[in-house]
Amino acid sequence: MSDDSPLISARNLVKRYGDATAVAGVDLTVSRGEAFGFLGPNGAGKSTTMRMIGCVSEPTSGELKVLGMDTVTEGDRIRARLGVVPQEDTLDTELTVFENLVIYARYFGIKYGVARERARELLEFVRLSDRADKLVESLSGGMKRRLTIARALVNEPDVIMLDEPTTGLDPQARHLVWERLFQLKQRGITIILTTHYMDEAEQLCDRLVIMDGGRIASEGSPRQLIDRHVTREVVELRFNGSHTDELAEIAGKLDGIAGQLEPLPDRILLYADNAEVAVAEVHARGLTPSSVLERRATLEDVFLRLTGRTLIE
Amino acid sequence: MTNAFHAFEHWMLQYRRVWHGTVFSGFVMPVLFMLGIGLGVGAYIDDTAAIGGVSYAAFIAPGLLASTAMQITVGEMTWPVFGALRWGAQYKAMQASPLRPVDMLNGHLLYGLLRGLISAVVFLIVMAFFGVVSSGWAPLAVVPAMLTAFSLIGFMYAYAVSIDSEMGLSIVQRFVIVPITLFSGVFFPLSQLPQYLQPVAWLSPLWHGAELSRWAVSGTATPWFWPLHAVYLIVLGVAGWWLASRRLAKRLTI
Ligand SMILES: Nc1ncnc2c1ncn2[C@@H]1O[C@H](COP(=O)(O)OP(=O)(O)OP(=O)(O)O)[C@@H](O)[C@H]1O
Numbered sequence: 061m062s063d064d065s066p067l068i069s070a071r072n073l074v075k076r077y078g079d080a081t082a083v084a085g086v087d088l089t090v091s092r093g094e095a096f097g098f099l100g101p102n103g104a105g106k107s108t109t110m111r112m113i114g115c116v117s118e119p120t121s122g123e124l125k126v127l128g129m130d131t132v133t134e135g136d137r138i139r140a141r142l143g144v145v146p147q148e149d150t151l152d153t154e155l156t157v158f159e160n161l162v163i164y165a166r167y168f169g170i171k172y173g174v175a176r177e178r179a180r181e182l183l184e185f186v187r188l189s190d191r192a193d194k195l196v197e198s199l200s201g202g203m204k205r206r207l208t209i210a211r212a213l214v215n216e217p218d219v220i221m222l223d224e225p226t227t228g229l230d231p232q233a234r235h236l237v238w239e240r241l242f243q244l245k246q247r248g249i250t251i252i253l254t255t256h257y258m259d260e261a262e263q264l265c266d267r268l269v270i271m272d273g274g275r276i277a278s279e280g281s282p283r284q285l286i287d288r289h290v291t292r293e294v295v296e297l298r299f300n301g302s303h304t305d306e307l308a309e310i311a312g313k314l315d316g317i318a319g320q321l322e323p324l325p326d327r328i329l330l331y332a333d334n335a336e337v338a339v340a341e342v343h344a345r346g347l348t349p350s351s352v353l354e355r356r357a358t359l360e361d362v363f364l365r366l367t368g369r370t371l372i373e
Numbered sequence: 374m375t376n377a378f379h380a381f382e383h384w385m386l387q388y389r390r391v392w393h394g395t396v397f398s399g400f401v402m403p404v405l406f407m408l409g410i411g412l413g414v415g416a417y418i419d420d421t422a423a424i425g426g427v428s429y430a431a432f433i434a435p436g437l438l439a440s441t442a443m444q445i446t447v448g449e450m451t452w453p454v455f456g457a458l459r460w461g462a463q464y465k466a467m468q469a470s471p472l473r474p475v476d477m478l479n480g481h482l483l484y485g486l487l488r489g490l491i492s493a494v495v496f497l498i499v500m501a502f503f504g505v506v507s508s509g510w511a512p513l514a515v516v517p518a519m520l521t522a523f524s525l526i527g528f529m530y531a532y533a534v535s536i537d538s539e540m541g542l543s544i545v546q547r548f549v550i551v552p553i554t555l556f557s558g559v560f561f562p563l564s565q566l567p568q569y570l571q572p573v574a575w576l577s578p579l580w581h582g583a584e585l586s587r588w589a590v591s592g593t594a595t596p597w598f599w600p601l602h603a604v605y606l607i608v609l610g611v612a613g614w615w616l617a618s619r620r621l622a623k624r625l626t627i
């Protein structure tokens with residue numbers, strides 16, 4: 061395949077489980093060298109899409125090509141060039157850290173000598189060298205995640221696919237993972253990841269799709285998505301423990317102050333091009349919020365605008 | 374086939390941790406059989422005409438050899454296969470690699486057969502120790518023992534990947550493997566069974582394996598022309614393999 065043909069292309073991709081539709085017609089294209097993300101809440105269909113791209117699950121309908129090959133008929137050839145970090149770790153807990161890497165390399169037909177050398181390098185890369193001979197059982201969650209990432213790199217893949225690489229990790233462990241992914245990105249490896257953390261999407265992704273209910277709600281770079289769907293700034297207003305109904309009433313009085321208004325159960329979001337001006341207008345209307353927070357708009361806001369829900373319930 | 378070997382290596386890596394234990398019990402079991410049943414029960418048997426004029430220990434040993442290879446191999450395809458698919462991550466990890474379901478199947482079967490082979494060889498050594506090996510052809514008994522193991526391995530595998538509850542595994546052990554072991558001419562010749570039951574016993578792969586094994590160890594002629602016994606076991610094994618490959622592919626395609 062030529063270098064500018066898409067690495068992944070999906071047309072009207074659908075996956076059904078019985079009556080339930082997990083993925084309901086997804087179109088997407090990922091180019092070589094891109095860092096591409098799926099951002100969406102639980103049950104959005106992120107993992108299902110990833111598993112179809114990874115050739116471990118067959119689409120119910122639609123067309124899916126990875127590295128120019130058909131995922132159903134050429135799955136083994138595609139998988140040979142992918143590195144996969146599934147949502148749930150699939151490490152062999154009865155083997156050591158080092159053995160996990162070497163045996164996984166063997167599945168790809170990599171010679172023992174090469175496998176051992178790569179295993180050592182990769183353990184260095186994810187800072188687990190001192191654990192090489194420990195059983196996987198004894199690793200912390202963050203260490204297991206790093207080992208899984210190392211394992212996904214053992215075949216020197218063209219693409220690394222990470223399904224929620226940092227879910228459940230503490231901030232320190234998460235930053236270490238991000239740092240490593242960033243390094244991979246700089247080496248030109250194509251990265252595809254799913255997440256329900258908007259900061260992760262913002263940090264790592266050149267381009268992303270927002271997924272909800274098996275569909276793509278919007279697509280673009282983090283900046284583009286924010287520009288397209290929300291204003292530059294946001295004001296969060298809280299009114300002394302007021303909740304849903306009272307807040308809805310207050311929201312009525314705020315009408316017209318800002319471009320968009322989003323009453324949440326515990327606060328009201330005002331989307332404004334200029335937060336300061338909006339806050340001044342709130343006070344001018346005689347309202348006295350107990351707390352006012354001015355901030356930049358994020359992907360979280362984009363998601364809220366698109367679906368009426370927050371990312372993490 | 375190289376792919377299957379890569380999957381096989383995984384099971385070998387796990388086996389490396391436990392092999393000495395399995396070889397040890399591989400020796401203990403046959404010794405107990407030979408002592409307890411061969412010599413113990415044999416002491417009560419005066420009339421050996423029905424078993425070809427050999428000692429009882431010499432009669433049962435070749436059959437036990439086949440039965441042991443079968444049980445170890447098939448046993449390796451019960452909980453370990455069910456667990457690899459349901460509880461462990463071994464299959465899930467392999468699935469993300471170029472290995473196809475059929476490679477994963479073949480790798481696991483190869484491992485099961487190797488376990489059976491080791492137990493068969495160990496059994497043969499124990500037999501020699503008990504002086505029941507009277508022919509230079511005796512080591513060839515390993516072949517029918519392994520054919521017996523092969524005849525059932527695919528079926529057991531297919532079953533283990535198809536069931537939703539592990540309960541089925543102990544049911545198979547109790548109501549399939551145990552009857553096969555008891556009524557296949559290992560402990561007593563089929564001629565002791567009522568006439569109408571004998572054809573039923575012909576279905577048992579172990580009967581064919583035990584007869585071939587006995588032929589190798591003590592030169593006792595096989596009831597049927599010997600290739601028929603072998604072909605039966607091979608055909609059964611291939612059918613089981615085919616079924617297993619279908620079942621696993623179905624299970625892994627979601
Ligand atoms: N094997 C399966 N059988 C039946 N339904 C499934 C299966 N896998 C996923 N689903 C359903 O498909 C939908 C999408 O699931 P999926 O795992 O792709 O979501 P997700 O975006 O990865 O969510 P999460 O953030 O929780 O991981 C869910 O409603 C889920 O219940």
Ligand SMILES: [Mg+2]
Pocket residue numbers: 106107108147223
């Ligand atoms: Mg998921």
